[in-house]
Amino acid sequence: MIYKLFWALRALLYAPFFGKFGLPSYLGRPLFLMGIKKVFIDKRVRIFPHLRMEVHRSGSIHIHEDVVISQNVHITSAGNMVIGKSSLILANVFITNIDHDYEEIGRHVVKQEYMIKDTIIGENCYIGMGAAIMAGTKLGKQCVVGANSVVRGEFPDYCVIVGAPARIVKKYDLETGKWEKCS
Incomplete structure (x- = not known):
């Protein structure tokens, strides 16, 4: 539990560099952070170590309250990205809203348009x-x-x-109150 105290202190130190960092939230030691002035984190967000979070161009990331992000998660945004409240993201997950164009033959994909x-x-x-979770994905409640x-x-x-x-x-059937297989 002492490590969470260090994570809370880290959150306090990093908070001024974010667009918003609601407290009490905590932040394990990140691997890489870029463009975090455009990252908006609500209260009670728990972020475990080794997060890689990047915001490119005019992108933004909004993480609503009570979200848990496990270790080794990579989040990258050049557009609008929202993570809804009370969501749980387990380890080694990748979330993006960017694809690289690949139409120009002979030109490196990284040098082509987003x-x-x-x-x-x-x-x-x-x-x-x-x-x-690839670009353009919209998950319901x-x-x-x-x-x-x-x-x-x-x-x-x-x-599911x-x-x-x-x-x-x-899918969950609201009438029966049960999760039912889809054919």
Whole structure:
């Protein structure tokens, strides 16, 4: 528990460099931070060590309250990115709203234009270990993303998403109160 005290002190030291850093939140030792003046973190956000967070160009990242981000997570934004309240992001996850164009043959992909699409994670979502949330993804409320899934597209509230490419395998039925398999 003493390490959380150090993480809270680190949060206090880093807070002025963020667009917003709500307290009480804490921040484990990050690997790399860039453009964090455009990162807005609400209260009670817990970020574990080895975060890599980058904001490019006019991008922004909004992390709502009570979010947990586990270790070794990489988040990169050049557009609008939102992580909804009470979401849990497990270790080794990648979240982006950037794709690189690759149309110009003979030109390095990194030197080609960004293709930016907003990425939004709804409230109370669970992102499994090793998942990749790609540009343009919109997850509804309380979605569950399976481990190692590659997610792109729009997904409704209350669904379980797995695979590469990811697809819906279960939805919550509000009438029966049960999670039901999708065919």
